[in-house]
Amino acid sequence: MVVLTEKKGNVGWIYLNQPKSLNSITNELAAGALAAIEEMEQDADVRVIVFTGAGRAFCAGGNLQALDALDTENAAREFVSTVGEVSQALFDCPKPVIGMINGVAAGAGFNLALACDILFAAEGVKFIQSFSNIGLAPDFGGHYFLPRAIGPWLAKKAMFDAAPITAEEGQKLGFVNAVYPAGELQAETEKYAEWLAARAPLALAACKKLINHSGEMTLAEVMEIESINQAQLLMSEDCKEGLAAFAEKRKPVFSGK
Secondary structure (H helix, E strand, O other): EEEEEEEEEEEEEEEEEOOHHHOEEEEEHHHHHHHHHHHHHHHOOOOOOEEEOOOOEOOEEHHHHHHOEEEEEEEEHHHHHHHHHHHHHHOOEEEEEEEEOOOEEEEHHHHHHOOEEEEEEEEEEOOOHHHHOOOOOOOOOOHHHHHHOOOOOHHHHHHHHHEEEEEEHHHHHOOOOEEHHHHHHHHHHHHHHHHHHOOOOOHHHHHHHHHHHHHHHHHHHHHHHHHHHHHHOOHHHHHHHHHHHHOOOOOOOOOOO
16 A cells, blocks of 8 residues: 555544655555545544654655656646645645654655644654756645745745755744654654644634635635634534533533534
């Protein structure tokens, strides 16, 4: 299987599973990732998704053999468009997605990481916009995600010179949320994912969707959607449970209803 999945309680895990090629992107890998995301999205028991890579890499970008085999502009466009749907699926998924960056995230792999909501990385892991090294420009949504993460000027430099950004530097720049020793990364990610999975799913989904699109809206438009979201959430069972738990000084048990 080129992509593996497993469930641990209310957390769904997705592993890119082509370690010999450092999980580089092929049509097959992209199709497997899309199917896995859909599976986790449709599973009512899964409240948080962890997206990671098997072996010593998160994702090394486009598979060079697959890229070299593209013989027409139409074929190239179809390939890039099709495999890029993985970033869109992660971005649109209503459930929080934690990117566990266990090894290098280069090229499309860097942008795939940025499509996740939260990034935990191993110490020393490198993020590289490596496209210009082989005469390409970023894809997988890189031109959307990276300027929003670090600003347009730093994004241009990262894309122009393809210099590696370490996990520690990424944390200072703001796109990496936490950095852990490699041997502790999975346990720390699992602990946070389990904690997040216990929070109110409807509220998290509303937050994610509006944050993802707020940059394209005016303040008035954001506040209008906030009023719609909040009215719906105030009527939800989760809100009633949250208010009751607060009053009773106990931990809430959210149902996602």
